[in-house]
Amino acid sequence: xxxxxxxxxxxxxxxxxxxxxxxxxxxxxxxxxxxxxxxxxxxxxxxxxxxxxxxxxxxxxxxxxxxxxxxxxxxxxxxxxxxxxxxxxxxxxxxxxxxxxxxxxxxxxxxxxxxxxxxxxxxxxxxxxxxxxxxxxxxxxxxxxxxxxxxxxxxxxxxxxxxxxxxxxxxxxxxxxxxxxxxxxxxxxxxxxxxxxxxxxxxxxxxxxxxxxxxxxxxxxxxxxxxxxxxxxxxxxxxxxxxxxxxxxxxxxxxxxxxxxxxxxxxxxxxxxxxxxxxxxxxxxxxxxxxxxxxxxxxxxxxxxxxxxxxxxxxxxxxxxxxxxxxxxxxxxxxxxxxxxxxxxxxxxxxxxxxxxxxxxxxxxxxxxxxxxxxxxxxxxxxxxxxxxxxxxxxxxxxxxxxxxxxxxxxxxx
Numbered sequence: 073x074x075x076x077x078x079x080x081x082x083x084x085x086x087x088x089x090x091x092x093x094x095x096x097x098x099x100x101x102x103x104x105x106x107x108x109x110x111x112x113x114x115x116x117x118x119x120x121x122x123x124x125x126x127x128x129x130x131x132x133x134x135x136x137x138x139x140x141x142x143x144x145x146x147x148x149x150x151x152x153x154x155x156x157x158x159x160x161x162x163x164x165x166x167x168x169x170x171x172x173x174x175x176x177x178x179x180x181x182x183x184x185x186x187x188x189x190x191x192x193x194x195x196x197x198x199x200x201x202x203x204x205x206x207x208x209x210x211x212x213x214x215x216x217x218x219x220x221x222x223x224x225x226x227x228x229x230x231x232x233x234x235x236x237x238x239x240x241x242x243x244x245x246x247x248x249x250x251x252x253x254x255x256x257x258x259x260x261x262x263x264x265x266x267x268x269x270x271x272x273x274x275x276x277x278x279x280x281x282x283x284x285x286x287x288x289x290x291x292x293x294x295x296x297x298x299x300x301x302x303x304x305x306x307x308x309x310x311x312x313x314x315x316x317x318x319x320x321x322x323x324x325x326x327x328x329x330x331x332x333x334x335x336x337x338x339x340x341x342x343x344x345x346x347x348x349x350x351x352x353x354x355x356x357x358x359x360x361x362x363x364x365x366x367x368x369x370x371x372x373x374x375x376x377x378x379x380x381x382x383x384x385x386x387x388x389x390x391x392x393x394x395x396x397x398x399x400x401x402x403x404x405x406x407x408x409x410x411x412x413x414x415x416x417x418x419x420x421x422x423x424x425x426x427x428x429x430x431x432x433x434x435x436x437x438x439x440x441x442x443x444x445x446x447x448x449x450x451x452x453x454x455x456x457x458x459x460x461x462x463x464x465x466x467x468x469x470x471x472x473x474x475x476x477x478x479x480x481x482x483x484x485x486x
Contacts, residue, residue, distance in 0.1 A: 074097050075098055076312045077093050078303055079318055080303065082274075084269070085442070089455075089460055093459075100282045102277070104288070105288060112419060113269075118367045161336045161421075180483075204370055206263050208263070208356075210356040211241060211245055212358050236256070246352050257355075298434070320442075321337040326442070331433070335428065342375060345412040346373070347372075347409065375396060380392070386418075389416070419444075421443070421445040428440050428443035429475060443480055458475065
């Protein structure tokens, strides 16, 4: 018998869970406080970066970040705050920046990155969806010689890496100058257009009968006998058998049932613009030392950078945008940004990039799809499948190998 599932949040976490649950025959409703025109998932860089690329918390990240801070080029900004949760998160982040944690993360990233890519390719084929997906790798560009030499020692497998001279990479890098230290193509990484993904998925879900309740904010739960009976919205209450919390940075509903999620809002920025086709990159270019990602798309280019902690300001701070552009221009030829648009949004980061997925410890009909951070597109499809399987088969967390392997609840985020 089909069960009713109500999903709080219509970003990539919510839509991919909805798609997989709908395929399994469940009755799915998505409730979102906005109109689904521009949530955080739309602001993603569009890079599926699960292969040969470390998580944010990795050995050396602290020292590298401090050096960039001194140079005024740091992608990380930590604002002064009295919020103790920010400092707890930072301590966990530092503790996660170990070689043993890195080894585990790289294995898990590859496993679930592969599953995620298969999910996307299946959706594209079966649903005739347009994700603007390209399996052409990402050019990892180095501006620091020591970082380049270190990566070279790891780039031995020619199935995964392609070490390129500037001359070999120049045509695909477009506007990048020759004052860089080196280029390595991470051959297995993939790019897509987040807007295409989200708009395609909304259309697919509507055609498949998934219900949407928009401009409605869920503010509380109605509890009964150790279960959630209803989600309480500002307009009305909604009864369901199972509830999925996929609300991004908003953890208030988890707190309502006594669960404190180890994640922090990290404000990211992007600039999307058109440029002369003759100098437009043909592949994704990642300035690894600078944490700036340049993603070419059908009609434009997107620059994504910065992680700003301990802020609730939703405004696009133009000094952050100028910092991204000025840092980048040290390594590019002069070019014009035509019709630029700027964006800022909050990514729900866990200290070690492990997502918070699985059932609540006390209220078993509440399932979390939280903490996807900057990897929402990279793992969203895989995590949606895992969550749907957990619910459809009525499993406990410990009965799901995937939850035990990949959930931050069991991988150091408590």
